[in-house]
Amino acid sequence: MNRLRQETSPYLLQHANNPVHWYAWKPEAFEKAKAENKPILVSIGYSTCHWCHVMERESFEDDKVAAFMNEHFVNIKVDREERPDVDQIYMEVCQVINGSGGWPLNCFLLPDRRAYFAGTYYPPRPMHNRPSWIQVLQYMKDAFHDRYEEAEKQAGRLMDSVARSDTIFLKEDLLNVPSEELFSTGGPKAIYENLAQSFDRKHGGFGSAPKFPGTMGLRYLLEYAYLSGDEAPLQHFHFSLSQMIRGGIYDQLGGGFARYATDRKWLVPHFEKMLYDNALLAGLLADAHRHTPNPIYETTLRETLGWVKREMTSPEGGFYAALDADSEGEEGRFYVWSYEEVQELLGDDAEVFCSFYDITPGGNWEGTNILHRPVSNDDFCTARGQDPQALQATLAAGRMKLFNAREQRVRPGLDDKILLGWNAMMTTAYAKAYAAIGEQDYLDTAVANIQFLLDKFRQPDGVSFFHTYKEGMAQYDAFLDDYALLIEALIEVYQINLDTALLRQAGDLCRYLMDHFLDSGHNLFYFTGQSQEDIPLRRRELYDSATPSGNSTMAHNLHKLGLLLGKPVFSKLAVDMLRGVKTSVEQYPNSFGRWANALLYQSYPYYEIALVGQQAAAKAIHLQQSFIPNAVVMASATANEDWPLLAGRDTGGDTNIYVCQEYACKRPVDTVAAALELLNNNG
Structure with missing residues (x-):
């Protein structure tokens, strides 16, 4: 029996009518494997994965292949977006074995969930130096039953390698260096120089084909240029952004960006559209427009968010995950x-x-x-x-x-699951768009979505959250990325609606992560919480890849909330997180883009801006129309002893604006223009 009919993931439902007796990643499958002493086949993909569809048609819909799989394996299908923790572990196994990975990802496990082999796509017949899928199945069956001791040793070696892999880029030589010595301006300059080595100066962006947007690297160029006063990074930033906007990677008719371009010139996209890419790019466009007002940036931002509202927003107010590249069986046909x-x-x-x-x-x-x-x-x-x-x-x-x-035309397939972290990224983008353009609908959308997330994803304990939601049902414990990106969204929405309840929630979630996710030995967070027991090991995810890592996002969150909430323990943890990765971030910034930005703000400290008086809220919004990436803002009609930045502040008539940095404040001013002058003179 195929158990996937009981699931909500569009990817799993795509396989619900396969003759394979698929299970989801749930206890029933593991119990069956142990009871029957069978190896587990875990096949991992996602709904917009082209080669996943190909392998399904060629093999998983074949009755003879399915019969062999059903007889000799316990077969599990995993949506990598629904269970990124599972995908991370077994993708690492695949990379150890093959030197590369990809999807579909097919892994063979012992009944205790340790992997003894992993690969990607296999054809129905041997070709291109690849065995056929049935050959792989036969070999893995024989390895389990006839050479079990060898398979078990292999599994032990592989899982040990995965367990150690997330410490490769951690260095202990800076753990005891005073922070004032650790975070000089030389580090950010080295990061920029290393990023510049990968510039494609002819077509924009970084590296060669396939060409990904590189949003985090581009953001670093923008913010480093602002803080350092070096204009050179801006040239590549604006050039790259304009090349993408004019390229085929951008949907010139409907708005929104495709996942990546298959060529250096940005002409030929891989036509799938992911929510997270567009969230990151929309936020970057908003900040680019705040820094350098440009009608092209504003138009592209409006068109992209128009696509999100038109095609990616559920009736309840959540954002869908992705649009497929294929329609009518052809990539890009639509x-x-x-x-x-x-x-x-x-x-x-x-x-x-x-x-x-x-x-x-x-x-x-x-x-x-x-x-x-x-x-x-x-x-x-x-x-x-x-x-x-x-x-x-x-x-x-x-x-x-x-x-x-x-x-x-026949539309591409829609992956209509709603993911906590990806939604939080889009909420952040809407908040930035409101700050840049002042469109009321963007504010309303940001506030509505943050409330949707807090209402629909919260678990019955009132503290923890779920990862995914669809049709009234939320499931799977949230991961570090979910919490980190939700905290970031709470901070960003606070900056535009000044609802302090959002900051309190952000602080509570930080404390929850410190209690349930923190590896205090390395001052980093695990990807999974301590109560999650259905995976063979816990990992600390460091890379900033297609999406920012939960750890690098938390380094930002803890830094900001340490200032906003007056929590030195948050600020200290943000610094300690950076100590171990600093050397690797400076050497490999393309792989640690958001970490690079976190280092930037230790070298160029934040301003704390407090506005107190009857016009505080209006002036706070006006102030944030300008690009001030190194500032946190609080505003209130009256002084408020509950909040350190607002405590003891004199309204002094209409409204006072206090510009402070590292616990020292300038004399208050009463206009936004005067506040900006203080910031510009000291930026």
């Missing part, structure tokens, strides 16, 4: 165009539209066309002698016609 289609839809306007978006009879990708902008609007108008306003009107009308026609 998004590409033939020259003839555009000619027919646009008539007389087709010539200028096709020229602007590089739509040609032969196509720019596999005989079809991906809309992108090879040149800027200004350069296009100059080359053709075109009036800019007339061009924009023609292009806008053309985009609307193509968008409406595209809406009639």
